[in-house]
Amino acid sequence: MxxxxxxxxxxxxxxxxxxxxxxxxxxxxxxxxxxxxxxxxxxxxxxxxxxxxxxxxxxxxxxxxxxxxxxxxxxxxxxxxxxxxxxxxxxxxxxxxxxxxxxxxxxxxxxxxxxxxxxxxxxxxxxxxxxxxxxxxxxxxxxxxxxxxIPARPAKELDSARRYWESHGGACLFCAVLQKELAFEKRLIWTNEHFVAFLPSYADYPNEAHIYPRRHCGSLLDMSKAEAEDFMDGLQRQVRIYDSLFGFELPFMMGFHQEPVDGAEYPYFHFHVEFYPLHRSRDKIKYNAGSETSGGAFTNPSSPEENAEELRKINAEL
Known part of the structure; x- marks a missing residue:
């Protein structure tokens, strides 16, 4: 080890x-x-x-x-x-x-x-x-x-967020993405008072959902009781939506993206959750093949806008 x-x-x-x-x-x-x-x-x-x-x-x-x-x-x-x-x-x-x-x-x-x-x-x-x-x-x-x-993916997020913060007068990159999604609406899955779930336009995986807090916060520690309740309700709702998509419990990977705990300050980072489901249809898996693994270049075999519409319909029926 x-x-x-x-x-x-x-x-x-x-x-x-x-x-x-x-x-x-x-x-x-x-x-x-x-x-x-x-x-x-x-x-x-x-x-x-x-x-x-x-x-x-x-x-x-x-x-x-x-x-x-x-x-x-x-x-x-x-x-x-x-x-x-x-x-x-x-x-x-x-x-x-x-x-x-x-x-x-x-x-x-x-x-x-x-x-x-x-x-x-x-x-x-x-x-x-x-x-x-x-x-x-x-x-x-x-x-x-x-x-x-700090693992590679969070490190890259932190670097992008820092550079955006510095070049946009202290604005948050994640807040900017969230506002774009709220205005566009077609990639939204569900919203509640404190959180928003959407399929990003740049999703690597079919039905890859991201959950953002509406208020800028860096970690679980920053959430109020009401925000924590809405967060857990949203997580539960997202899994229910996935389980209704193809009629079985959908396999996925899910991770919380939070501020590092190395003692530094990260005012430009915004807590969020990312879900990566592996099914692109009921009986087909999205595998990371040569382009993804060797080149780091992902191909999403589906439309985030069309997928989001289907997930919204499921959410409305829950």
């Missing part, structure tokens, strides 16, 4: 050979269910340290020697699992408002706690859902990775 530096792309890679030993649990055996001995016999939401982490508070020394070009460092940080419910067959779509509030508090409190750790620079709250994404335990859960560096 270690971090290895790619000097060509200037990114870190987490090397964690122990991940190969992760078991695919039999359906009748789940470590996240009460009674397993791995989790409390009673809980509603629960933070569980990953049994096969990429990052640790006290990681081992690297397995190879580095040099000035091919740097290798210890993999500081943490990898945690967030259990949404003790019910093995539950979904975030079935949780009560009170239960969702406790889930929000767990996410927020862990993000706050990671800010106090000197070895953590960025906290990513995310969920992988579905067998095709490689989920080994179907119990409803998400994850939190706390990195000792």
């Amino acid at each position: 270690e971090l290895r530096w790619n000097p060509i792309l200037e990114t870190w890679v987490m090397v964690s050979a122990q991940r190969q030993r992760r078991p695919f649990m039999p359906k009748e055996s789940c470590p996240f269910c009460p009674g397993s001995g791995k989790v409390p016999d009673q809980y509603d939401v629960y933070l569980y340290p990953n049994d096969f982490p990429h990052l640790m508070k006290d990681p081992p020394e690297p397995s190879i020697q580095d040099d000035d070009l091919l740097r290798v460092e210890r993999a500081f940080g943490s990898c945690d699992v967030v259990l949404y419910s003790p019910d093995h067959t539950a979904s975030i779509t079935q949780l009560s408002r009170e239960h969702l509030a406790r889930l929000f508090e767990l996410w927020r409190d862990h993000y706050r706690a990671m800010r106090e750790r000197a070895d953590v620079k960025y906290v990513l709250i995310f969920e992988n859902k579905g067998d095709i994404i490689g989920v080994t335990i179907p119990h409803p859960h998400g994850q939190i990775y706390s990195y000792p560096y």
